[in-house]
Amino acid sequence: MSNPRKQSTIFLCITISFLYFFSSNVSALGVNWGTMATHQLPPKTVVQMLKDNNVQKVKLFDADTNTMVALAGSGIEVMVAIPNDQLKAMGNYNRAKDWVRRNITRFNDDIKIKYVAVGNEPFLTSYNGSFINLTYPALFNIQKALNEAGVGDFIKATVPSNADVYSSPPDNPVPSAGTFRQDIYEEMRLIVNFLAHNKAPFTVNIYPFLSLYLSSDFPFDYAFFNGQNTVNDNGVVYTNVFDANFDTLLASLKALGHGDMEVIVGEVGWPTDGDKNANVPNAERFYAGLLPKLAANRGTPMRPGYIEVYLFGFIDEDAKSIAPGNFERHWGIFKYDGQPKFPADLSGEGQKKALTGAQNVQYLQSQWCMLNPNAISFSNSTNQLGDNVNYACTFSDCTALGYGSSCGNLDEVGNASYAFNMYFQVQNQKAEACDFEGLAMITTRNISRDQCNFPIQIGDPTSGHCMYGSSVRFGLVSMLLLFMGL
Numbered sequence: 001m002s003n004p005r006k007q008s009t010i011f012l013c014i015t016i017s018f019l020y021f022f023s024s025n026v027s028a029l030g031v032n033w034g035t036m037a038t039h040q041l042p043p044k045t046v047v048q049m050l051k052d053n054n055v056q057k058v059k060l061f062d063a064d065t066n067t068m069v070a071l072a073g074s075g076i077e078v079m080v081a082i083p084n085d086q087l088k089a090m091g092n093y094n095r096a097k098d099w100v101r102r103n104i105t106r107f108n109d110d111i112k113i114k115y116v117a118v119g120n121e122p123f124l125t126s127y128n129g130s131f132i133n134l135t136y137p138a139l140f141n142i143q144k145a146l147n148e149a150g151v152g153d154f155i156k157a158t159v160p161s162n163a164d165v166y167s168s169p170p171d172n173p174v175p176s177a178g179t180f181r182q183d184i185y186e187e188m189r190l191i192v193n194f195l196a197h198n199k200a201p202f203t204v205n206i207y208p209f210l211s212l213y214l215s216s217d218f219p220f221d222y223a224f225f226n227g228q229n230t231v232n233d234n235g236v237v238y239t240n241v242f243d244a245n246f247d248t249l250l251a252s253l254k255a256l257g258h259g260d261m262e263v264i265v266g267e268v269g270w271p272t273d274g275d276k277n278a279n280v281p282n283a284e285r286f287y288a289g290l291l292p293k294l295a296a297n298r299g300t301p302m303r304p305g306y307i308e309v310y311l312f313g314f315i316d317e318d319a320k321s322i323a324p325g326n327f328e329r330h331w332g333i334f335k336y337d338g339q340p341k342f343p344a345d346l347s348g349e350g351q352k353k354a355l356t357g358a359q360n361v362q363y364l365q366s367q368w369c370m371l372n373p374n375a376i377s378f379s380n381s382t383n384q385l386g387d388n389v390n391y392a393c394t395f396s397d398c399t400a401l402g403y404g405s406s407c408g409n410l411d412e413v414g415n416a417s418y419a420f421n422m423y424f425q426v427q428n429q430k431a432e433a434c435d436f437e438g439l440a441m442i443t444t445r446n447i448s449r450d451q452c453n454f455p456i457q458i459g460d461p462t463s464g465h466c467m468y469g470s471s472v473r474f475g476l477v478s479m480l481l482l483f484m485g486l
Contacts, residue, residue, distance in 0.1 A: 029294060029346055030057030030077070030310035031333075032267055035064065036317040038396075038426050039458050041338050043070030045358050046315070049338060050076055052356035053346055059266060059310045061120060063103035072110035079266075079310075080104070081117035081160075082138065084131055090118070090138035093145070100145040104155065113155055117266070118142055121162040121205060123184050126323070135159060136190050143198050156200035159191055160266040163206050163245050166252040174233035175244050175302070178251035189256055196258045204249055205267035205312070208241045208286070212277055213325060220277075225289025236301045242268070242290070247302040263303075267312035269333075272341055274326030276404025284342050287333075288350075295348020318397040318426075326399035337361050337458050362459045369424035369434035370417040372441040388436040389416050392423035400452065407452035417447060418454060425457035 033046060041049075047070045050058060059079040060067060071078055080103060082090060090096045104113055118139045122131035139157055146152040165188060168177040180188040195202055208223040221227020222241050231238040238244040246263070253261050270286040271278040299305040316332035334340055338358025345353045371385075392398070398419050400407040407418055420440045427433035434440045448454045 029055065029291075029348075030059055030079075030308070031055050031314040032059045032061075032310050032312040033067070033314050034061055034317045034320070035067070036061075036319045037315070037336060038319050039336070041315070041358055041361070041458065043067045045338065045361075047071055047074050047076070049314075049334070049356065049358055050074070055314075055346065057308075057310065058314075059115075059117070061117075068103070068107050068111060072107065075112065077112045077114050079115035079117055080113060082119060082142065084119045084122055084127075087119050087122065087131055087134040087138045090141055091134060093141045096138070096141035097145040097148070100142065100149055104146065104151065105149050108151060108155075115201075115203075115264075116142055116146065116155065116157045117160050117203065118157050120160050122159065123165050123181075123187070124162050125164060129183075132184060132187055136187055136194070139191060139194060143194070143200070147198075152198070156198060158195065158200050158203045158264070160203040160205060163204055163249070165204075166249055168248055168251075174231065175238065175247035176233050176236075176251050178248035179255050180252050192253060192256050192258055192261070196261060201262040201264045201308075202249070202253065203264045203266040204246075206242055206245045206265055207268065208245075209270050209277065209327075210324075211241050211245075213275060213327070224285055225293060226285075233301075238301065240289075243300040246300045246307070250300075250302045263307070265307060265309040268309060269312040269331050271327035271330040272332075273330040273406050274322075274328070274399045274402060278327040278330060278404075279406075280342050283333075284344070287344050291345060291348040292350050293348075322399060326402045326405065329397055329399050334358075336455070337363070363456050364425065364429045364459050366446075366456060367429060367442055367444050368417075368447050368454055368456070369420045369440050370443050370447050371413055371420060372439060373413070375439050375441070384437060385412075385416060385439060388439055389419045392419040392436070396422035396426040398422055407449075410449065410452060414449060414452070418452070421447070421454050425455060428457070428459075 031050070043066050051074065055076070057077040057079075058071070059081075061081050062083055063080040068080075082099065086099075090099065104116065107113065119131060119135055122135045139159055143152060143157040146155050146157060164181070165184060166178050166180045168174055168179075192202065212218050212220065212223045219227070219229040222229040225240050225242070227239065229239070231244055238247075246265070249263060250259060253259055253263075268290070270283040272280050272283045294307065294309055297306045299307055311333065313331040313333075315334045315338060316330055316336045318329050318336060320328045322328050332341070333344055333355065334357065338361055340355035340357050343352040343354050345351045346355070393401075396419070399405065401410065401415055401418060402408055407414070410418060416439070420434065420436055424434045424442075431442070434442050446454070
């Protein structure tokens with residue numbers, strides 16, 4: 001007969017292991033919280049969304065006071081950030097020390113700050129070297145200030161880098177041949193050595209979607225985790241570009257003598273609009289492969305095990321630059337109003353769970369701006385209509401109208417109405433924002449079509465007044481100058 005006490009002990013151990021397994025899975029996942037939006041949800045609402053969805057880590061792109069106050073007491077681990085335009089200032093140690101005092105030690109008792117991101121992808125080739133000589137001095141001074149403030153043992157400075165800082169040579173395009181880019185090799189050597197000395201991680205942003213977007217020859221399935229395309233690296237088989245990219249970085253670090261350095265994936269995700277491959281089905285497929293992989297701690301061929309990962313992004317941002325592509329404003333797993341786009345199991349258990357959206361969201365009135373069918377004869381006013389549509393899209397988000405996007409199949413009337421409505425919503429539904437030289441009219445009928453949603457913007461639930469961001473203010477100033485003939 002078996003020993004009841006022994007059975008009880010075994011059961012308890014199994015139970016504890018089971019609970020630890022799933023709790024560790026959830027805690028492994030972080031998200032990026034960007035705020036480049038014309039209308040933002042209140043920070044406390046976003047923090048509640050993080051908690052409701054069991055997200056225990058968040059990566060920011062600044063250290064905004066309102067955001068930090070909202071995170072206080074939440075127990076959520078935080079990576080705060082210094083934007084690229086502040087890197088030069090951080091080259092002055094007194095400025096760096098003051099930044100740490102105002103943004104780190106001030107909140108240290110109430111917020112679980114773990115990392116400081118020094119810049120964001122400062123070595124992108126599109127920056128033409130603007131930040132190459134500014135990044136290392138800023139990193140050095142911030143970590144020094146953290147150390148002198150007595151928090152350097154548990155708060156580390158790091159530099160989130162785009163995956164274009166390393167690559168494999170064209171004649172040997174396999175992960176094990178990875179090396180850092182020649183034009184920034186010395187800077188990367190300094191940064192990597194400094195990170196190693198301070199026991200800080202290397203942070204990299206990996207985007208399988210961009211591999212697909214930037215190359216028409218890229219094998220489609222290789223961007224996901226359940227495809228058939230493979231790359232053979234001296235007997236090591238890679239079935240997806242995420243693993244191959246990550247291990248190319250590991251090889252690059254090894255070439256500098258730091259192959260065992262901790263690596264954080266600071267951004268990874270899939271957009272849902274703005275390109276023929278940016279859509280909900282592809283995003284669902286991507287996350288359905290990524291999340292279980294992370295939860296199971298499968299790692300990569302070169303580094304099996306746990307990888308710290310931050311999804312990009314949490315909520316759509318309609319004021320982001322679209323220089324990289326129209327998809328830039330559609331990376332969120334939640335829409336602009338905090339409502340989920342698709343089911344996603346952030347625990348990685350493989351279930352099709354509904355994400356918990358923002359609660360008590362206050363919207364503007366149920367009204368839209370559309371092209372007035374009685375106000376125009378297309379044969380006589382095509383230029384006038386085109387000019388007004390271009391104006392509306394310049395100061396709002398029309399990225400859904402692009403080829404292969406959710407509203408890409410609209411006709412001329414639909415395109416004009418969509419553009420007019422986006423501008424109208426960004427301007428908080430002001431009556432004068434739905435005029436366009438008499439071409440537009442306000443309607444209370446929802447004019448959305450098929451898969452093309454004509455949105456209603458959110459307002460401010462605390463003050464009763466509508467919010468608008470910097471890009472809208474710029475639009476208003478531009479309009480004023482235009483009307484003044486300046």
